[in-house]
Amino acid sequence: MGSFMDNGSGHPHDMRSFLQGDARVIAPLILGAVLTHHSDAGPVSVRLTEVEAYMGPRDSEHPDPGSHTFGGPTARNAPMFGPPGFLYVYFTYGMHYCANIVCGPDGFASALLLRAGEIVEGEELAAVRRPASKAHKDLASGPARLASALGLTTADTGRDALASPFSLWLPTTLAAAVASGPRVGVAGPGGSTEYPWRFWIEDDPTVSRYKAARPRNRVVSP
DNA sequence: CGCCTGATGCCCT
DNA sequence: GGGCATCAGGCGC
Numbered sequence: 001m002g003s004f005m006d007n008g009s010g011h012p013h014d015m016r017s018f019l020q021g022d023a024r025v026i027a028p029l030i031l032g033a034v035l036t037h038h039s040d041a042g043p044v045s046v047r048l049t050e051v052e053a054y055m056g057p058r059d060s061e062h063p064d065p066g067s068h069t070f071g072g073p074t075a076r077n078a079p080m081f082g083p084p085g086f087l088y089v090y091f092t093y094g095m096h097y098c099a100n101i102v103c104g105p106d107g108f109a110s111a112l113l114l115r116a117g118e119i120v121e122g123e124e125l126a127a128v129r130r131p132a133s134k135a136h137k138d139l140a141s142g143p144a145r146l147a148s149a150l151g152l153t154t155a156d157t158g159r160d161a162l163a164s165p166f167s168l169w170l171p172t173t174l175a176a177a178v179a180s181g182p183r184v185g186v187a188g189p190g191g192s193t194e195y196p197w198r199f200w201i202e203d204d205p206t207v208s209r210y211k212a213a214r215p216r217n218r219v220v221s222p
Numbered sequence: 223c224g225c226c227t228g229a230t231g232c233c234c235t
Numbered sequence: 236g237g238g239c240a241t242c243a244g245g246c247g248c
Contacts, residue, residue, distance in 0.1 A: 052240070066240070068233095076233065094230030096241050113240060132243060144241050185240055213240090214226095 015162050015170065019084035023053040023103035023110040027199040028178040030112065032171030034120060035101075037150045039165065044122035044129075044150050046140050050115040050200035050207045052183045054080075054100070056108055066183060066190020069109035079158040080109040087166075089147065089157040096144035099152045101161050101168070115143045115184070115198070118206045126150075137205045177202035187213040 019026060036045040055064035057072050064070060068077045068090065079088040080102055088100040088111050100111035117140045119126045126139045126149040133139050140146035147153075161168050179202045182193050189195070191213050200207045 054240075068240075071234080074234075090240080091232060092239055093241050094232070094239090098240060100240090115240085142241070183240070187239085191240090211241090 015168060016083075016085045018170070019101065019103050020105055021103065023055065023112055024197055026103055027051050027053045027112055027197070028180070029174065030101075030170070031175040031178055031199060031201050032173070034169045034171075035114070035117075035150070035161065036121065036167045036169075037152065037165060038167075039125075039151050041128075041151075042122055042125050044126050045120050046114075046117035046146060046150060047120045048114060048117045049204040050117070050198070052113040052115055052199070053103075053110065053197040054113060055110050055197075056104075060108065062110075064190060064195070065188055066186040066195060067109070070190075073109075077109065080111050081107060082158070085160060085162045085168075087152070087156050087159050087161050089152055089154050091154050092144075097147040097153050098143040099147045099150070099156070113143055114146050116141045116200070116206050116208045117146055118204070119149060141206045142208045175201045181210070182212075184208065184211055185213050187215075 031048055033048050034045050036043055054067040055062040057069040069080050073081055076090060079086050082102060083106040084103050086102045088102055089097055091097055098113060100113050102111045104110040119139045129148050129151060130139050130145060140149045178199055180196050180199045182196055183191055183198045
């Protein structure tokens with residue numbers, strides 16, 4: 001009964017060990033965890049309801065064609081190759097940030113993309129950061145929405161999610177029903193059913209709606 | 223509700 | 236230069 005980490009209580013040391021495992025195993029266990037960011041404007045906390053696992057690069061034991069690390073280390077993805085518990089935040093589509101928590105042992109590039117959650121603290125501040133959101137459940141119902149609500153940018157990449165101004169608390173009980181399926185928006189084989197590495201709490205209203213990767217090859221008539 | 227599109231800049235080949 | 240681990244708004248049913 002109760003916590004699946006009996007003596008852990010989310011203490012940073014134990015959390016680091018917990019995150020050192022296989023991201024695909026950690027993913028369903030971390031659902032329900034609460035990530036907090038204390039900014040100058042105040043704290044915002046999100047209860048995680050949806051994550052995606054991303055595994056190692058081409059040469060690793062678990063190659064992942066959908067991962068930013070597939071082509072090997074670069075300046076951008078460097079935090080993914082570091083120790084667990086740190087943030088990997090990237091900028092995409094010219095306007096959005098998305099945040100991951102690095103998993104696996106130091107040197108193995110895996111991470112959990114934080115895809116959705118429920119704001120459980122600092123709702124007012126989250127709403128200021130997300131003016132387009134019209135409903136509580138949509139404040140962090142998507143990876144860029146979640147990063148925005150928490151005030152995360154690339155300035156936070158490589159920072160420790162288990163130390164001030166951040167904190168991460170595991171759920172005291174496992175999520176009742178966890179579903180899994182293909183990852184959202186991942187083109188190519190990495191987005192296929194061969195990689196069912198998206199995990200979410202079933203029937204949670206804050207989970208983002210599934211969208212397959214949209215073909216981006218623009219058809220230009222000659 | 224579902225489908226479609228434009229926005230907009232960094233990354234990597 | 237092509238593509239992107241997205242979002243919001245518009246239109247149609």
